[in-house]
Amino acid sequence: QVQLVESGGGLVQPGGSLRLSCAASGMIFSIDNMGWYRQAPGKERELVARMTSLGNTNYADSVKGRFTISRDTAKKTVTLQMNSLKFEDTAVYYCNAEGVTIATTQGLIDGMEYWGKGTLVTVSS
DSSP states (O other), X not given: OOEEEEEOOEEEOTTOOEEEEEEEESSEEEEEEEEEEEEOXXXXXXXXXXXXXXXXXXXXXXXXXXXXXEEETTTTEEEEEEOSOOGGGOEXXXXXXXXXXXXXXXXXXXXXXXXXOOEEEEEOO
C-alpha cells in the first residue's frame, strides 16, 4: 500500500504564509513527479506546482512568485511554501505522486499514480 500524507493546512490571513508537507510511504521504488493540486468550492481540481525527479518545476500562473515547491527524493517528501496568500488561494490542497514505480511480490510495477486525502487552506481576514 502506498500512502501520501499531507500536513500543514489551516487558517491564515491574506498576505500570510503557510507551508504544506507531504510524505509518501509504502513499497515505493521511485517517483517521477511529486506535486500539489488544489480544488476550491465549485471549481475543478487544478495543478498548483509540480517537481520532477530531476528537479524541474512548473507552477500555475496564479501562484508564480508566491509559492515554492521543494522535494527530497530520498525521503519521498514534497513541500509547498506558500507566501503572500490571497483569498482566492482558499482550497483543499492535494498531494500527488505520478509515475510511481512500486515493488510487489510480482516485481516492479510502474506508471502508478497516488493522491493524498487533502488538507484545507483557508485564507480569511
